[in-house]
Amino acid sequence: MRRRGLVPNLNPNFLSRQNNLSFFHTNGHSHLIRNLQNCNNFIVASSLHSHILKSGSLSHTFTANHLLNCYVRLRKIDLARNLFDEMSEPNVVSWTAVIAGYIDLGQPRTALRMFGEMPECSVPPNEFTFSTAIKACSVLSNLRTGKEIHARVEVCGLRNNLVLCSTLVDMYGKCDDVDGARRVFDAMRCRNVVSWTTMIATYGQNARGHEALQLFREFSSLTRDRPNDFMLSSIVNACASLGKLAAGKAAHCAVIRGSHDANEVVATTLIDMYGKCGCLDYSYKIFRQVSCASVVPYTSMIFSAAKYGLGKLALELFDEMLERGIKPSDVTYLGVLHACSHSGLVDEGLKHLKFMYAKHGILPDTKHYTCLVDMLGRAGRIDEAYRVAKSIRAEGDAGALLWGTLLSASRLVGRVDIAVEAGRQLIESNQQVAGAYVTLSNTYALAGDWDSVRDLKREMKRGGVHKETACSWIDFKDWTYVFFAGDVLWCEQGSEVVNLLRELEKRMKERGYVGGGKGLVFVDVDEETEEEILGLHSERLALAFGLINLPKSATIRIMKNIRMCRDCHEAFKLISEILERDFIVRDNNRFHHFTNGYCICGDFW
DNA sequence: GAAGACCTAC
Numbered sequence: 001m002r003r004r005g006l007v008p009n010l011n012p013n014f015l016s017r018q019n020n021l022s023f024f025h026t027n028g029h030s031h032l033i034r035n036l037q038n039c040n041n042f043i044v045a046s047s048l049h050s051h052i053l054k055s056g057s058l059s060h061t062f063t064a065n066h067l068l069n070c071y072v073r074l075r076k077i078d079l080a081r082n083l084f085d086e087m088s089e090p091n092v093v094s095w096t097a098v099i100a101g102y103i104d105l106g107q108p109r110t111a112l113r114m115f116g117e118m119p120e121c122s123v124p125p126n127e128f129t130f131s132t133a134i135k136a137c138s139v140l141s142n143l144r145t146g147k148e149i150h151a152r153v154e155v156c157g158l159r160n161n162l163v164l165c166s167t168l169v170d171m172y173g174k175c176d177d178v179d180g181a182r183r184v185f186d187a188m189r190c191r192n193v194v195s196w197t198t199m200i201a202t203y204g205q206n207a208r209g210h211e212a213l214q215l216f217r218e219f220s221s222l223t224r225d226r227p228n229d230f231m232l233s234s235i236v237n238a239c240a241s242l243g244k245l246a247a248g249k250a251a252h253c254a255v256i257r258g259s260h261d262a263n264e265v266v267a268t269t270l271i272d273m274y275g276k277c278g279c280l281d282y283s284y285k286i287f288r289q290v291s292c293a294s295v296v297p298y299t300s301m302i303f304s305a306a307k308y309g310l311g312k313l314a315l316e317l318f319d320e321m322l323e324r325g326i327k328p329s330d331v332t333y334l335g336v337l338h339a340c341s342h343s344g345l346v347d348e349g350l351k352h353l354k355f356m357y358a359k360h361g362i363l364p365d366t367k368h369y370t371c372l373v374d375m376l377g378r379a380g381r382i383d384e385a386y387r388v389a390k391s392i393r394a395e396g397d398a399g400a401l402l403w404g405t406l407l408s409a410s411r412l413v414g415r416v417d418i419a420v421e422a423g424r425q426l427i428e429s430n431q432q433v434a435g436a437y438v439t440l441s442n443t444y445a446l447a448g449d450w451d452s453v454r455d456l457k458r459e460m461k462r463g464g465v466h467k468e469t470a471c472s473w474i475d476f477k478d479w480t481y482v483f484f485a486g487d488v489l490w491c492e493q494g495s496e497v498v499n500l501l502r503e504l505e506k507r508m509k510e511r512g513y514v515g516g517g518k519g520l521v522f523v524d525v526d527e528e529t530e531e532e533i534l535g536l537h538s539e540r541l542a543l544a545f546g547l548i549n550l551p552k553s554a555t556i557r558i559m560k561n562i563r564m565c566r567d568c569h570e571a572f573k574l575i576s577e578i579l580e581r582d583f584i585v586r587d588n589n590r591f592h593h594f595t596n597g598y599c600i601c602g603d604f605w
Numbered sequence: 606g607a608a609g610a611c612c613t614a615c
Binding site for chain 2: 094099
């Protein structure tokens with residue numbers, strides 16, 4: 001089964017020259033080992049290999065393992081594998097090193113295959129091998145194999161190994177089994193910063209940010225350990241996913257206190273968090289503080305700018321990174337296309353889509369084409385968008401995103417025919433079915449086709465399709481206020497809210513604002529019927545602005561499936577002028593910053 | 606004796 005490998009080809013002249021150099025210290029075996037441990041240069045490694053071969057010490061498993069690890073460290077997996085195959089008696093360390101090498105090189109399947117071959121060669125895995133194999137399952141999101149290895153870990157009596165348990169928590173988390181991860185975490189006898197971080201990150205990565213923050217609180221109160229870079233970036237990430245600006249700022253303080261602000265990953269999570277929480281200026285400031293920013297912080301900043309409709313800034317950042325010789329990734333291009341889409345820069349977007357392969361060898365995938373559909377749709381070129389959507393083979397989540405994008409775009413421009421096609425695609429693919437029905441129904445409603453609205457509603461009932469009630473929420477101090485469509489105002493200040501609302505409406509009317517006849521108008525796409533289309537959600541506004549004394553930059557979050565209409569956009573602009581207060585509304589993951597009567601995020605208005 | 610865990614942009 002094992003192949004005969006080759007020692008790397010070396011120039012004999014080079015070798016004779018190198019052999020005279022003192023840095024080899026080959027007089028002593030310990031020096032040789034030290035040289036192997038410190039070696040970060042392939043040429044030196046090859047020379048050491050040659051020397052070991054000549055001296056006959058390659059047959060010593062211990063020495064060979066050091067050389068093996070040296071090749072793995074230098075990411076020369078083929079040479080490591082050749083060496084492994086040449087070894088007369090590879091032991092568990094040799095096996096583990098090569099398995100780990102395959103994972104590092106992005107070949108987790110080969111790693112698992114090799115792990116599976118160990119029993120045939122009568123080498124039982126130890127705790128190091130198990131944690132390496134479990135990591136391969138994490139990378140592959142292979143829960144089944146992960147569980148099998150977990151069972152073997154238990155049988156081998158290794159359940160109390162700290163590193164193994166952290167690896168298991170991570171594996172369950174990466175396989176989307178958050179509760180499985182928590183079970184392992186809870187069963188651990190002792191924990192360290194890494195195990196706490198793994199569990200916190202698991203919550204954050206699985207859209208359970210509240211639990212991530214709760215666990216961080218427990219960590220802070222139960223241990224004397226200080227959070228490290230990894231933990232802080234996980235916390236900031238959780239704040240970002242929740243849109244919790246206040247918590248994000250608190251995490252930022254912890255970052256500064258612990259002097260972790262120079263860490264690029266931490267800085268990137270902060271850029272992302274502020275971008276998602278409505279503070280573009282903070283994002284930008286942190287971005288500029290990153291020395292020698294790599295592709296990820298650039299991409300994060302490009303996305304933040306794109307969200308605000310600052311397409312020009314996003315494209316300037318993109319040009320800047322190219323000038324600095326930083327190679328863009330597929331995600332960077334997604335950000336660029338997103339920016340073009342949200343700023344109406346269609347020609348620019350098409351140009352970048354064309355060049356991403358030609359200039360950087362990145363093939364556009366369904367996400368890029370979905371951006372293109374969005375871009376064309378928003379620019380009113382809905383027929384082109386439709387043609388693009390039809391030409392793409394996209395399944396599962398990617399397909400849902402594509403057709404959902406086309407559906408929203410066709411609703412925006414009132415093209416019922418295309419909305420019907422996109423909606424049907426979604427419904428038939430069993431993805432986002434309820435959302436598709438509701439958006440489709442609203443498209444009919446906006447076109448005045450109430451018969452179709454009723455038909456669709458009947459079809460939903462027949463199919464047992466139920467749309468979860470959407471809600472909005474406002475964070476204020478330690479409380480989150482949640483509102484559902486049509487809520488009766490429940491808070492103590494209810495009457496004051498209504499009074500403020502009336503006053504606001506009065507003053508808006510005095511300034512010539514004409515709403516939809518029902519006060520501050522929102523189109524709530526959750527509701528299907530004619531009467532409910534013009535739902536009144538002004539309670540949220542009033543509470544946000546008037547009574548709970550929000551800070552100057554308040555954030556109202558409106559969940560994905562509630563979309564602002566043009567009227568309420570105008571209303572927001574007017575309110576910002578009347579109240580002389582800036583505020584940010586988050587709508588379908590886009591931010592609109594209203595200030596002094598205008599909105600800095602143009603978006604599709 | 607050599608080898609293992611946690612964080613960032615969609």
